[in-house]
Amino acid sequence: MSESWKQLCAVAATALAVIVGADIALARLAPPRQLREVQDGVADLRSKNPDTLVLGSSHARTLHVLGGELERRTGGAQTLVAVPLENGKLVAYDWLLKNKLEPLVDATDGDGHPAKSRLRRLVLITEWWDSCPRDHDSPYWNLPARAWTFDDFLADVARDGINGFNRNYLQNRLRRIFSGSSLVYDRTQQVLVKYLVQAARHQPLGPTREEVALTTTQWQAMVEHGANCIGDAKQMQALADISEFAAARHLEMTILLFPRKPATLNERSRQTTLPQFAALVRGFAAPRGIRVVDLTTTAPVGDDDFMEDFDHINAVGNKKFASWALEHDLGFLLQPAPPPVSSMAQGNGP
Amino acid sequence: MSQALRKSLIDWLDDNYHFGDAEGLIGGDDDKSFLQNGILSSLGFVELLLFLDKSFGVRIERKDISPANFDSLNKIMNYVLAMPSYRGPR
Amino acid sequence: MSFVEVEFAFFLPLVLIAYWLLPRARVAQNSLLLVAGWLFYASWNWKLLSLLVFGALLDFAIGRSLGSRSLGDVDARGRRMLALGVSLVWNLGALAYFKYSGFFAQSFNELMTAIGIGASLPVLHVILPLGISFYTLQRVGYVIDVYYERQKPSQSLLDFLVFAGFFPQLTAGPIARGAELLPQLAQPRQLTPKLLASAAGTFLLGYMLKAWVADTVGTTFVDPVFANSDQYSSGLHWLAMLGYATQVFADFAGYSLLAIGTARFFGLELPINFDAPFISKSLPEFWRRWHITLNRWLFDYIYNPLVAGSGWFRGRFYSALILVFLASGLWHGAAFTFIVWGLMHGIGMAVQRGWDEWYRGLCRKDRKYVTLRKSALYGLLAWGLTQLYFMLSLIPFRAGSLADAAGFARHMFVSNGNVTLSIGTMSALDDLLCVLAVVLLHLLELPRLRRFRDTFFAMPAPLRGAVYGVLIVYLFLFVPVGASTFIYRQF
Numbered sequence: 001m002s003e004s005w006k007q008l009c010a011v012a013a014t015a016l017a018v019i020v021g022a023d024i025a026l027a028r029l030a031p032p033r034q035l036r037e038v039q040d041g042v043a044d045l046r047s048k049n050p051d052t053l054v055l056g057s058s059h060a061r062t063l064h065v066l067g068g069e070l071e072r073r074t075g076g077a078q079t080l081v082a083v084p085l086e087n088g089k090l091v092a093y094d095w096l097l098k099n100k101l102e103p104l105v106d107a108t109d110g111d112g113h114p115a116k117s118r119l120r121r122l123v124l125i126t127e128w129w130d131s132c133p134r135d136h137d138s139p140y141w142n143l144p145a146r147a148w149t150f151d152d153f154l155a156d157v158a159r160d161g162i163n164g165f166n167r168n169y170l171q172n173r174l175r176r177i178f179s180g181s182s183l184v185y186d187r188t189q190q191v192l193v194k195y196l197v198q199a200a201r202h203q204p205l206g207p208t209r210e211e212v213a214l215t216t217t218q219w220q221a222m223v224e225h226g227a228n229c230i231g232d233a234k235q236m237q238a239l240a241d242i243s244e245f246a247a248a249r250h251l252e253m254t255i256l257l258f259p260r261k262p263a264t265l266n267e268r269s270r271q272t273t274l275p276q277f278a279a280l281v282r283g284f285a286a287p288r289g290i291r292v293v294d295l296t297t298t299a300p301v302g303d304d305d306f307m308e309d310f311d312h313i314n315a316v317g318n319k320k321f322a323s324w325a326l327e328h329d330l331g332f333l334l335q336p337a338p339p340p341v342s343s344m345a346q347g348n349g350p
Numbered sequence: 351m352s353q354a355l356r357k358s359l360i361d362w363l364d365d366n367y368h369f370g371d372a373e374g375l376i377g378g379d380d381d382k383s384f385l386q387n388g389i390l391s392s393l394g395f396v397e398l399l400l401f402l403d404k405s406f407g408v409r410i411e412r413k414d415i416s417p418a419n420f421d422s423l424n425k426i427m428n429y430v431l432a433m434p435s436y437r438g439p440r
Numbered sequence: 441m442s443f444v445e446v447e448f449a450f451f452l453p454l455v456l457i458a459y460w461l462l463p464r465a466r467v468a469q470n471s472l473l474l475v476a477g478w479l480f481y482a483s484w485n486w487k488l489l490s491l492l493v494f495g496a497l498l499d500f501a502i503g504r505s506l507g508s509r510s511l512g513d514v515d516a517r518g519r520r521m522l523a524l525g526v527s528l529v530w531n532l533g534a535l536a537y538f539k540y541s542g543f544f545a546q547s548f549n550e551l552m553t554a555i556g557i558g559a560s561l562p563v564l565h566v567i568l569p570l571g572i573s574f575y576t577l578q579r580v581g582y583v584i585d586v587y588y589e590r591q592k593p594s595q596s597l598l599d600f601l602v603f604a605g606f607f608p609q610l611t612a613g614p615i616a617r618g619a620e621l622l623p624q625l626a627q628p629r630q631l632t633p634k635l636l637a638s639a640a641g642t643f644l645l646g647y648m649l650k651a652w653v654a655d656t657v658g659t660t661f662v663d664p665v666f667a668n669s670d671q672y673s674s675g676l677h678w679l680a681m682l683g684y685a686t687q688v689f690a691d692f693a694g695y696s697l698l699a700i701g702t703a704r705f706f707g708l709e710l711p712i713n714f715d716a717p718f719i720s721k722s723l724p725e726f727w728r729r730w731h732i733t734l735n736r737w738l739f740d741y742i743y744n745p746l747v748a749g750s751g752w753f754r755g756r757f758y759s760a761l762i763l764v765f766l767a768s769g770l771w772h773g774a775a776f777t778f779i780v781w782g783l784m785h786g787i788g789m790a791v792q793r794g795w796d797e798w799y800r801g802l803c804r805k806d807r808k809y810v811t812l813r814k815s816a817l818y819g820l821l822a823w824g825l826t827q828l829y830f831m832l833s834l835i836p837f838r839a840g841s842l843a844d845a846a847g848f849a850r851h852m853f854v855s856n857g858n859v860t861l862s863i864g865t866m867s868a869l870d871d872l873l874c875v876l877a878v879v880l881l882h883l884l885e886l887p888r889l890r891r892f893r894d895t896f897f898a899m900p901a902p903l904r905g906a907v908y909g910v911l912i913v914y915l916f917l918f919v920p921v922g923a924s925t926f927i928y929r930q931f
Binding site for chain 3: 019
């Protein structure tokens with residue numbers, strides 16, 4: 001085979017054109033979504049001086065939308081930074097707090113004053129899942145995937161070599177580089193082939209009725225069985241560490257129990273998992289003076305306000321939730337937090 | 351080059367592998383690679399070496415036991431004829 | 441680090457760009473390859489990198505020592521043999537320790553227990569250094585070639601260290617000869633469009649086989665049946681066996697092509713490792729087409745010297761064949777299943793030889809048997825038997841234990857299992873495409889059909905580009921997500 005540079009470039013250019021063209025065409029079926037991640041939250045915390053820091057799983061993205069509404073309603077007087085960690089778990093939140101957020105929270109300016117002088121509140125978004133241990137005690141892969149920076153990756157490789165755990169860091173980086181690509185995005189969703197078949201058959205795109213029924217059953221079973229695993233010792237210790245972090249910095253802490261899609265809850269889980277977890281959290285929070293806001297079933301978000309993954313609130317639902325929450329259970333965010341007790345005792349209060 | 355030796359080698363190839371077709375496979379090109387043209391496989395080379403020893407007294411040195419040294423009629427004949435122990439036709 | 445893992449997507453472009461930005465000089469290029477090779481290895485385990493480097497330094501020194509006196513120098517014979525011995529003891533000793541000490545100790549203990557003796561050896565659980573089965577053979581081959589003056593010893597430590605730790609072949613071969621790689625390393629490499637095109641094409645084909653074919657077929661209808669043999673019907677067992685043959689070929693041939701393609705990106709040629717083995721019409725032919733570099737090593741360094749040498753094995757073809765394939769089985773793994781696999785092929789090769797000898801006798805008496813041997817029917821029967829035997833031998837190769845292998849084999853003929861494999865339509869079509877891809881690759885190697893391959897490469901560049909583009913889009917959609925298990929990495 002003889003090949004000249006011109007021919008080679010022609011081959012490469014055509015191949016690339018086909019790939020990009022297919023990518024653009026397939027994006028009409030399943031557009032890639034650029035989601036807010038830990039590094040976006042960290043960047044915001046670095047550059048801003050918020051009043052409230054929100055920490056939680058992917059559900060913290062909903063509070064990011066709420067933060068926009070908060071800023072709008074208060075004319076910027078109250079601001080919020082949300083740091084979402086996909087896949088959750090209290091131990092993982094604690095790692096994130098200590099390793100990535102604490103240095104920023106505790107940073108001082110050139111005169112030795114706190115850089116985050118306005119920070120008064122910490123809101124932890126959680127649900128029953130966060131207090132269960134990881135399946136088979138598997139490692140917290142969401143940390144390398146979503147929360148690590150390059151030096152964390154290097155340190156882990158130096159200790160253990162590249163392995164299935166720390167490889168998540170690189171996979172996530174590569175995905176972010178190609179975040180605009182529907183083909184790359186589909187590697188995490190795997191719906192394009194199904195949608196192509198549906199489109200060819202002139203069927204509506206999305207899960208079939210049978211798939212929805214199966215997924216509903218699976219979710220209900222998972223939530224129901226959550227009663228058997230909530231309150232894991234390691235997770236609860238992490239929660240205690242998070243609360244101590246807040247207490248040491250005189251931050252008013254709130255634990256927000258996030259809404260679940262109604263269809264994922266059967267009667268049994270409404271009687272066991274949910275109230276048991278709520279009681280667990282209240283029992284933890286009360287002696288520590290931590291506010292608990294339980295929106296698991298009380299927020300006016302219905303099944304249609306959730307995405308096809310049965311877990312996350314969609315864009316319309318986020319706006320609905322934000323508006324409602326600021327008028328109800330999260331209305332306290334509209335007002336500045338009361339000054340810390342220690343500064344009041346020293347006569348530094350209003 | 352020894353035609354008699356050549357005939358012995360062709361006869362051996364015919365008797366063991368090609369049954370009259372060896373000359374046709376070689377096609378007049380005594381440099382044609384045995385391995386690449388299916389004339390003799392790598393397993394067959396060892397049998398060739400034993401035949402050379404038995405028939406012509408050529409004990410192949412261990413360092414030379416490699417198909418590369420015996421991969422064509424000419425290579426075989428050059429090697430064999432150069433061996434002091436060779437006692438076959440010239 | 442594996443070619444299909446994400447880290448390679450970062451590693452290769454960075455190293456490649458740096459390599460071709462360097463001056464086209466041997467020292468610069470080889471220095472980069474050396475650093476890249478060590479980083480590649482260290483990314484797996486930096487501590488065991490020292491084993492690789494020490495062994496390479498030792499063999500370089502031994503090579504130089506052997507080269508300083510000739511094979512015919514009687515006074516130096518003892519010293520040369522000692523040098524060779526040191527290399528063999530170190531290399532094979534390290535391989536034996538890391539790979540086999542646990543197995544032999546455990547087997548010894550089980551034997552002692554079985555005969556009622558309480559003695560037991562400690563069973564060490566050591567990390568198997570990545571690639572040790574491959575780089576050991578490559579270095580041992582070099583030292584033996586230098587000893588027998590088939591190869592001049594390398595005078596450049598840099599070149600030799602790259603030879604001993606060239607990252608594309610470090611994990612699982614192909615096993616190269618000194619004569620193949622060292623002369624290339626001694627010259628600066630130039631970047632040409634033909635080189636890039638060939639490297640990219642080979643890499644893409646390798647990726648297709650390894651990440652798409654092997655992983656698709658493996659997860660769909662091989663793993664489930666082997667994992668729960670008693671649940672599936674006999675028919676599904678045969679399908680799983682066929683699937684595993686496809687999987688192991690695609691996995692390892694794919695890996696080899698990825699290695700060859702990667703090396704080619706740097707202007708270096710590695711030997712081919714697979715040559716359409718599923719068109720083989722005999723076991724010897726099969727082993728000339730499957731894992732070529734290992735089998736040529738075994739035959740060049742063990743079989744040929746034994747059978748053509750002056751020891752007990754001289755002329756004892758059958759015994760030597762069985763021994764060589766036992767060695768091959770053991771090389772593949774420290775387990776009785778691999779020993780059984782090796783024994784099956786040793787016996788198969790011996791039976792093939794016996795058949796060939798007997799048939800030769802018929803041919804000598806009557807030429808009709810020569811004609812029969814060249815007939816399509818004979819060819820078809822020979823092909824069918826060869827492929828069937830190879831696939832049956834994969835049962836102990838794949839099974840976790842001899843008991844599992846026996847169970848699987850039994851269920852191929854008698855099974856009460858009735859669980860069906862739940863595969864969606866698209867998955868089934870994808871599986872079929874995988875198998876067809878392997879079939880097509882083999883068909884295109886047949887002399888009569890090779891011209892179709894040439895026709896493709898003669899097509900206008902934009903058309904070829906479009907085909908590659910469609911192929912890559914297909915791979916995006918259908919390559920299974922998740923780390924692929926590289927079957928041969930464990931060796």
